[in-house]
Amino acid sequence: MIDLFQKAKLYKDRTAVVSHGNNYTYQQLLVQSSVVAANLLNNSPDLNEARIAFLVPPSFEYTAVQWGIWAAGGIAVPLCVQHPLPAMEYVIKDSGAKVILVHKDFQDVLEPLKANADLFIIPLMEIFKEKSSALPDLLPNRRAMMLYTSGTTNKPKGVVTTHGIIQSQITTLVNAWEWEKEDYILNILPLHHVHGIINVLSCALWSGACCEFHTKFDAEKVWRVLLSGKMTLFMAVPTIYYKLIAFWESQNKENQMEMSEAASKLRLMVSGSAALPVPVLIKWKSITGQTLLERYGMTEIGMGLSNSYRSERRPGYVGLPLPGVELRLVDKDNNIVDEDVPGEIQIKGPCVFREYWQKEEATRKAFTEDGWFITGDVAMFHNGMYKILGRDSVDIIKSGGYKISALEIEDVLRMHNDINDSAVIGVEDEEWGEIVAACLVSNKKSLDFDEISKWLKTRLPAYKIPRKYILQDKLPRNVLGKVTKNELKPLF
Ligand code: MLC
Ligand code: AMP
Numbered sequence: 001m002i003d004l005f006q007k008a009k010l011y012k013d014r015t016a017v018v019s020h021g022n023n024y025t026y027q028q029l030l031v032q033s034s035v036v037a038a039n040l041l042n043n044s045p046d047l048n049e050a051r052i053a054f055l056v057p058p059s060f061e062y063t064a065v066q067w068g069i070w071a072a073g074g075i076a077v078p079l080c081v082q083h084p085l086p087a088m089e090y091v092i093k094d095s096g097a098k099v100i101l102v103h104k105d106f107q108d109v110l111e112p113l114k115a116n117a118d119l120f121i122i123p124l125m126e127i128f129k130e131k132s133s134a135l136p137d138l139l140p141n142r143r144a145m146m147l148y149t150s151g152t153t154n155k156p157k158g159v160v161t162t163h164g165i166i167q168s169q170i171t172t173l174v175n176a177w178e179w180e181k182e183d184y185i186l187n188i189l190p191l192h193h194v195h196g197i198i199n200v201l202s203c204a205l206w207s208g209a210c211c212e213f214h215t216k217f218d219a220e221k222v223w224r225v226l227l228s229g230k231m232t233l234f235m236a237v238p239t240i241y242y243k244l245i246a247f248w249e250s251q252n253k254e255n256q257m258e259m260s261e262a263a264s265k266l267r268l269m270v271s272g273s274a275a276l277p278v279p280v281l282i283k284w285k286s287i288t289g290q291t292l293l294e295r296y297g298m299t300e301i302g303m304g305l306s307n308s309y310r311s312e313r314r315p316g317y318v319g320l321p322l323p324g325v326e327l328r329l330v331d332k333d334n335n336i337v338d339e340d341v342p343g344e345i346q347i348k349g350p351c352v353f354r355e356y357w358q359k360e361e362a363t364r365k366a367f368t369e370d371g372w373f374i375t376g377d378v379a380m381f382h383n384g385m386y387k388i389l390g391r392d393s394v395d396i397i398k399s400g401g402y403k404i405s406a407l408e409i410e411d412v413l414r415m416h417n418d419i420n421d422s423a424v425i426g427v428e429d430e431e432w433g434e435i436v437a438a439c440l441v442s443n444k445k446s447l448d449f450d451e452i453s454k455w456l457k458t459r460l461p462a463y464k465i466p467r468k469y470i471l472q473d474k475l476p477r478n479v480l481g482k483v484t485k486n487e488l489k490p491l492f
Pocket of ligand 1: 188189190193194195196216217237239240272273274296297298299399400401402403432434435436462463464467
């Protein structure tokens, strides 16, 4: 049995999850996840790493399903509840999942897939039907989870982690940020990425703490929980802090004072998944007294760098490698760079993912010959701490904390009848970090950009839809024919 489940047995009567106003204990989580596992196993001894996709909003059910898949020996493949069908179909097909567990609110979305006789789409109601079964014994090197992330290739890749890797990602953070069973955290992040799954949900459950879910981020509701005084920890992307500040600013003086007082009581507030703008850090400190702890991570590595919980948190910096994480900065020839010289971040350690699912070549290319994972992020070591400087690829955009491949959006845009060519870039934005912008080439004199956005929304999730468009006669290219995207930025 994996250690996460063993630990849960110690916390039996404590509240593990609060969702939809109900409290669920660790005991209920253990029982319900065993029921899910028994139904999935359906009298077989082990799922043997079968991929089980699930489309369930953040909730107790999500947690019991995730644990149930793990307990039965399967690989959990969470689907994004905001994705349109083609994006989900891609994940289902690429992962080879034959079983999809679906919450009742999303059954209609998957209806068209029912024609596929190879897929078993199972409503949650059925998977939670009373059943018991012996459960397989799981070794740490068994594959456990697959999260889809965009990269420099046009289609997202499945990042595979094992139980051992997940445990390493969890325990590093639990120790560094001193999680304890009295902690209470609110999860407002999507549950198909490491930030929500590992840093928030899994760290809480490892520690015997409580995780409250909101199915979607809503600034007013977050402030309400802050005001209730329950929360001890909070973790979010910079855009969320920006939106929480905007909500605070919209309130009258009296409310503001109460809100500030409540937020000042938390023991830790963390920002990550994208660069935290220093003005946001300063403003948040001025209204709550909290110095946000910024850390750096990636789907492929969990968390790599973190400011200190106990000592200095330097604005604009991401601190030092977390315990167990080996990190180096290198130049183009893989030579380690000196202090104050920008270099690419490479990582080694037990937290690093195992492979891109069935993409041997991509996996091989992601590591140096001596086993360092190549992140594609550029940083500098200055005065005792690391500072992230950006990425080495213009084709990767970070918007609202989501990683977005420009190439994926360009590929879809090219399928539009009126579009001959396109180049997608990220344009700096105070609220979103970057926003997606598209430069289009068409035979037509003008294009209806709203129509294009609507058309895209049937194929891509909302956060990948360009917010800015321009029409050009042609795209700027270098002698090799590659679009020189940096020339496009000033046009927006
Ligand atoms: C949504 N909108 C955007 C947008 N996303 N506009 C510009 N850029 C974007 N990226 C618009 C919508 O179209 C809508 O506009 C309005 O904003 C509200 O949409 P929404 O979907 O309700 O947005 P909201 O819920 O407010 O989303 C904001 C958010 C979300 C910050 C909560 O983006 C989010 O959950 N981000 C977290 C992603 C995450 O977990 N990343 C971690 C990856 S792991 P209109 O006009 O229709 O109202 C990782 C590793 C690590 O990175 O280090 O952690
Ligand atoms: P993802 O692939 O969604 O896991 O996103 C990981 C990427 O987010 C990293 O490769 C970085 O580019 C970015 N990122 C995460 N944390 C930070 C941070 N604190 N500052 C800057 N970029 C970050």
